[in-house]
Amino acid sequence: MTSTSTETSVRRETEVAVPVERAFAVFTEKFDRIKPREHNLLAVPIAETVFETRVGGSVYDRGEDGSVCRWARVLEFEPPHRFVISWDIDPQWQIESDPDRCSEVEVRFIATGPDRTRVELEHRHLDRHGPGWERGRDGVASEGGWPLYLQRFTELASGA
Amino acid sequence: MATYVDDAWTALGDPSRRQILRRLAERPCSVTEIAEELPISRPAVSQHLRVLKEAGLVLVRPQGTRRIYEVDLQGLATLREELDQFWGRALENFKRLVEEETEQP
Numbered sequence: 001m002t003s004t005s006t007e008t009s010v011r012r013e014t015e016v017a018v019p020v021e022r023a024f025a026v027f028t029e030k031f032d033r034i035k036p037r038e039h040n041l042l043a044v045p046i047a048e049t050v051f052e053t054r055v056g057g058s059v060y061d062r063g064e065d066g067s068v069c070r071w072a073r074v075l076e077f078e079p080p081h082r083f084v085i086s087w088d089i090d091p092q093w094q095i096e097s098d099p100d101r102c103s104e105v106e107v108r109f110i111a112t113g114p115d116r117t118r119v120e121l122e123h124r125h126l127d128r129h130g131p132g133w134e135r136g137r138d139g140v141a142s143e144g145g146w147p148l149y150l151q152r153f154t155e156l157a158s159g160a
Numbered sequence: 161m162a163t164y165v166d167d168a169w170t171a172l173g174d175p176s177r178r179q180i181l182r183r184l185a186e187r188p189c190s191v192t193e194i195a196e197e198l199p200i201s202r203p204a205v206s207q208h209l210r211v212l213k214e215a216g217l218v219l220v221r222p223q224g225t226r227r228i229y230e231v232d233l234q235g236l237a238t239l240r241e242e243l244d245q246f247w248g249r250a251l252e253n254f255k256r257l258v259e260e261e262t263e264q265p
Contacts, residue, residue, distance in 0.1 A: 010244050010247065012244075012247045012248055012250075012251055013252070014251040014252075014256045016254070016255050016259070017258075017262070018258050018262055022262075023258060026254065026257060026258050026261060028263050030257060032252045033253060033257055034250050034253045034257065035250055035253075036246055036250060036253070039246055040173075043175055086246055089251060094178050094182055098191070105247075107181055119251065119254070121250075121251060123243065129207065147221075153238045158262070
């Protein structure tokens with residue numbers, strides 16, 4: 001089990017009535033239809049989202065004008081059990097180029113029966129986005145800031 | 161709260177505004193300072209700041225004769241909530257898609 005503290009993670013899970021192999025294949029190969037379209041860092045609407053299903057691949061959005069935004073790197077890929085991607089988007093919703101300042105998302109697929117799969121998603125190490133944020137707090141009250149809103153965020157996530 | 165989320169997302173849909181917000185995250189500053197450092201005209205900077213302010217992403221405070229803009233932490237808290245909603249929606253989409261595909265012969 002991961003020892004990540006809840007202050008720096010967001011967890012979500014769902015259960016679906018399909019075998020684990022099928023759940024994993026649909027999630028990764030049809031990620032284009034899973035990722036909410038309104039999440040877009042390009043200047044134009046997204047034509048498609050591509051999940052390159054191998055370690056070292058990327059997850060990227062391709063805009064209608066051909067422009068590309070690579071916003072995640074595939075760090076681990078173990079079908080049909082789990083994958084881990086980086087989250088290369090900073091708190092100001094721009095691409096983060098420093099890998100040490102990126103968070104990561106792990107999705108685990110657990111067979112709970114022959115035709116049943118629990119999908120557990122964890123977006124963790126959110127504090128890694130923090131150091132740059134700390135600098136932004138000069139002149140702002142010392143109370144609050146990153147730890148406070150992460151905590152609030154986590155409360156909302158866990159209550160959902 | 162819901163309108164703030166929508167506004168923040170619309171506000172950040174513009175690359176110049178994202179650039180300005182990133183600059184403010186480094187250090188609070190005035191319109192003039194932003195216009196000097198970024199390739200954006202002073203009137204355009206003012207316009208962008210107005211949108212960011214209305215979206216709850218930046219705050220303004222007077223300092224002598226100048227107005228200093230800074231990132232509104234509460235506004236960004238709203239964006240963090242949006243990150244949770246993002247994954248919630250993704251999993252809903254996934255569940256719907258898997259069930260649709262399974263119903264096919």
